[in-house]
Amino acid sequence: MPLSNGPRERRDSIARVARDVVGCERCPRLRAWCREVARVKVKRFRDQDYWGRPVPGFGDPQARLLVVGLAPAAHGGNRTGRVFTGDRSGDFLFAALHRAGFASQPTSVARGDGLRLRGAYVAALARCAPPANKPTPEEIANCRGYLAREWARLGDVRAVLALGRVAMDGFVAVLRETGRVPARGRLAFGHGVAHDLGDGLRLFASYHPSQQNTFTGKLTARKMDAVLASVNRHLSRSRAS
Ligand code: SF4
Numbered sequence: 001m002p003l004s005n006g007p008r009e010r011r012d013s014i015a016r017v018a019r020d021v022v023g024c025e026r027c028p029r030l031r032a033w034c035r036e037v038a039r040v041k042v043k044r045f046r047d048q049d050y051w052g053r054p055v056p057g058f059g060d061p062q063a064r065l066l067v068v069g070l071a072p073a074a075h076g077g078n079r080t081g082r083v084f085t086g087d088r089s090g091d092f093l094f095a096a097l098h099r100a101g102f103a104s105q106p107t108s109v110a111r112g113d114g115l116r117l118r119g120a121y122v123a124a125l126a127r128c129a130p131p132a133n134k135p136t137p138e139e140i141a142n143c144r145g146y147l148a149r150e151w152a153r154l155g156d157v158r159a160v161l162a163l164g165r166v167a168m169d170g171f172v173a174v175l176r177e178t179g180r181v182p183a184r185g186r187l188a189f190g191h192g193v194a195h196d197l198g199d200g201l202r203l204f205a206s207y208h209p210s211q212q213n214t215f216t217g218k219l220t221a222r223k224m225d226a227v228l229a230s231v232n233r234h235l236s237r238s239r240a241s
Pocket residue numbers: 021024025026027028030031054055126127128139142143
C-alpha cells in the first residue's frame with residue numbers, strides 16, 4: 001500500500017531511490033553490457049557521452065498515473081540517462097502522454113530538454129539496458145525492489161499503465177509482495193485490458209511501444225490514446241469520489 005508522505009518527503013525519498021539505482025551493480029551481465037555499449041557507441045551518436053549506468057524513474061512525485069516499462073534501450077535511456085528518452089519507443093510514449101495531458105511536450109530527447117511530467121511518473125522494471133532487450137528473470141527479480149520502493153513513495157497513484165506483459169507481471173509481483181493482490185493466478189493481459197485492484201487503484205495493460213509493435217501496426221497512436229483516455233476517465237472518477 002502506498003504511503004501518504006508529504007510532497008517534500010516524497011521528493012527526497014524518490015531522489016534516494018534514484019541515487020541507489022544509479023549506483024547499483026547487482027547484475028554483472030547487465031552492468032558489463034551497458035558499459036560496453038557506452039564505450040563502443042553507434043555511429044550516429046559517436047560524438048555523445050553515453051550515460052552507461054542504471055537509469056532511474058522519472059516524473060512527478062505526486063503522480064496519479066504510474067507508467068511501467070520493461071528496461072532502458074541500449075542507445076536510448078542507456079545513452080541519455082533518462083527512461084524512454086532518445087529512442088523511438090520514447091518518441092511514441094511521450095507524444096501519447098502529451099496528447100493525454102501528462103507531459104509538457106511531445107518529445108523526449110535528452111535530460112535537460114525541458115520535459116516535465118504532470119501527474120505521471122515513468123519507471124522501468126529493470127533499470128539497465130539488457131542485450132536483445134531481454135533481461136533474465138533473475139535480473140528482473142534483482143531490480144524489482146526499486147519499483148517497490150518507488151511504489152511505496154508514490155502515495156497518490158490510482159492508475160498504473162503497464163507497457164507489455166512482462167512489465168505487468170513485474171508490477172503485479174510488487175503488489176503481491178505487499179499482499180495487495182492474491183498470491184496465485186495470473187492477471188489477463190491484452191491491450192486495453194484493465195483490472196481493479198481495490199482502494200480505487202486500476203491497472204491498465206498496453207502493448208509495449210517498441211518498434212516491433214508500432215512499425216507493424218500492432219500498436220498505433222489511436223490504440224494508445226484509447227487506453228490513456230480510459231486512464232483519464234478513471235482518474236477523473238476517483239478524484240470526484
Ligand atoms: S538491472 Fe537493476 S538490479 Fe540489476 S544492476 Fe541494473 S539497477 Fe541493479
